[in-house]
Amino acid sequence: MDEKPSTRKSPEFCSLRYGLAFIMHFSNFTMITQRVSLSIAIIAMVNSTQQPGLLNTSTERPLAFTFNHSNRSIREFKTAEVSVYEWSPETQGIIFSSINYGIILTLIPSGYLAGIFGAKQMLGAGLLISSLLTLFTPLTADFGVILVIVIRTVQGMAQGMAWTGQFTIWAKWAPPLERSKLTSIAGSGSIGCVCCLLWFTVIYDDPLHHPCISIREKEHIVSSLAQQSSSPRRSVPIKSMVRCLPLWAIFTGFFSHFWLCTIIITYLPTYISSVLRVNIRDSGVLSSLPFIAAASCTILGGQLADFLLSRNLLRLITVRKLFSSLGLLLPSLCAVALPFVASSYTTTIILLILIPGTSNLCDSGFIINTLDVAPRYASFLMGISRGFGLIAGIISSTATGFLISQDSVSGWRNVFFLAAAVNMFGLVFYLTFGQAEIQHWAKERTLTRL
Structure with a gap:
């Protein structure tokens, strides 16, 4: 019985873990939609x-x-x-970044609590609250920009609850050789209230307690996670984490990745409208193309990463650094090229599509690296990692609003050059200090399943 799970894998796309990935995909898709909808609408509002x-x-x-x-x-x-609404570019930058303030407030505590009490309730509640607040956002604009910022901040707190707990679930549901694939499916679109209904009805915190899972799939998941920690934790080795350079490499990667991604997510409709002089209807259509490319590249990247690992073609750390390099270097090159091709409509659109598409290759790199170095604390560390990313998002959104308010042409050029420089710093740091082995402080009190 112990040998079967390692030699006979359960059917993939008919399995509960893939069903979980697809439900989580639509949940993430919903939250991303709720974040970027204002970026498109603000063109008509301002x-x-x-x-x-x-x-x-x-x-x-x-x-x-x-x-x-x-x-x-x-x-x-x-x-x-x-x-x-006479909102200046600086004010728009604050509105865009306000949702990140909310996410930061809940990332670390929600990640820690999700690891102790389970992530199912936290994810479902976060998605439901975020969906309801999205409905009220248009109404709050008439009452002033302050209320819009408050609503977006609270919405960010709800999304922070939903984002962080995902890695608590994947630490228990995702076999090591399927982590890139499953997390990339879940995060590739990643509507709202329907997902909540599915979430609370069919999702469980771990495969052991799911009433409908097959014996075969349960044995496959459990046996693949047998050597990893499963004992409940009551304390977090903060000092060891602070001294761990591989963790700082992950944090730096998140900071760099989110800097450019936040600019694309929040300012893409504005860039298309102001630089390419496209009307709001066509701007909305064009703004959706990069996200379609991002979703496709995320899934393909996850499939390729797991293929390389399952065939033993590359070591785990090599795969992580390869996809991190592609996800930070390629979008940087595209961003640097953008100001020089602004006169070419087609070339600009192609580069704008390639930036988020290639950037999402990081999902198979440092994005899930916490599951490699410290699966026992994956949710908590993911909260900290996203915290670094959101700090970058706040700074980049505010800086972008300031730069383009000074001068549109030189402002956009400086925005993209600065983003490329931040990406290069993150890449060099991760390539230097990134690792994929479980750290010694994450191996304490391990329990081996028989």
């Missing part, structure tokens, strides 16, 4: 010219032609009518 005279003119002109030029004039009038 008077980009910052000139009151033009606003009045654009509001009055369609009225004169409404009855003679029905469809086009109505569309123009509606666009002008909603452009009533």
Whole structure:
């Protein structure tokens, strides 16, 4: 019986662990959608010219032609009518980054509590709260920018609860040779309330307590995790973690990765609208293309990483560093090239698609490296890792708003050059200090399943 799980794997796409990955995928997709929806809507909400005279003119002109030029004039009038919020680029940067403030507040405590009490309830509640607050966001804009920032911050706290607990679940559900694949499926889109219903109904914290799992799949998962810690923890070795350079390599990778990703997520519609002069309808369509590429690259990267590991073609640390290198270097090259091809519509769109697509290859690199070096504390460390990433997101969003408010052309160039420099720093640090072996402080009080 002990040999069967290692020689006969349970059917993959008919298994509960893949069902969990797909449900988590739609949950992540929902949360990402809730984050970026305001980035697209803000183009219509804000008077980009910052000139009151033009606003009045654009509001009055369609009225004169409404009855003679029905469809086009109505569309123009509606666009002008909603452009009533005079939010400067700096203010928009604060609005975009406010959701990251909320996530930071809950990442570490939610990760620690999820590891003790289980992640199912925490993830479901976070998704539900975030979904409900999204419904109220348009209403809060009329009451002032402060309330918008507050709502986005609370929404970030809810999403922080949902993001962090995922790695507690994968530490118990994902066999080591399937971690890249399963986590990449879950995070590749990663709507809202429906996912909550599925989550609370069919998801369990670990395979041992699931009533519908097959004996074969349960044995496969349990045996593959047999040498890893399973004893409940009551304390976290903070001092050992602080001294651990491989962890700092992961944290630095997150900081670099999130710096550029946050800019793309929050400012992509603004860039397409202001630089390429695309209307809001086409801007929304174009803004979705990079995320489709990102989802595809995430899944393909996870499949390739697990293929390389399962065939023993590369060592685990080699795979982690390879995908980290691709995920930090390639988008940096694309970002640096963007200011020089701004006159070419097609080339710009291609580069904008490639940046998030290639960047998500990091999901098979340092993003899941905490599961390698300290699976016992994966959820807690993922909270800290995302905390570093969100700090980068806050700084990059605010800095981007400041830079483009000074001068649009040179501002965008400086934004992308700075992002590339941050990526290169993170890459060099990770390649120097990154590891994939379980650290000694994470091996304490291990329990081997027989």
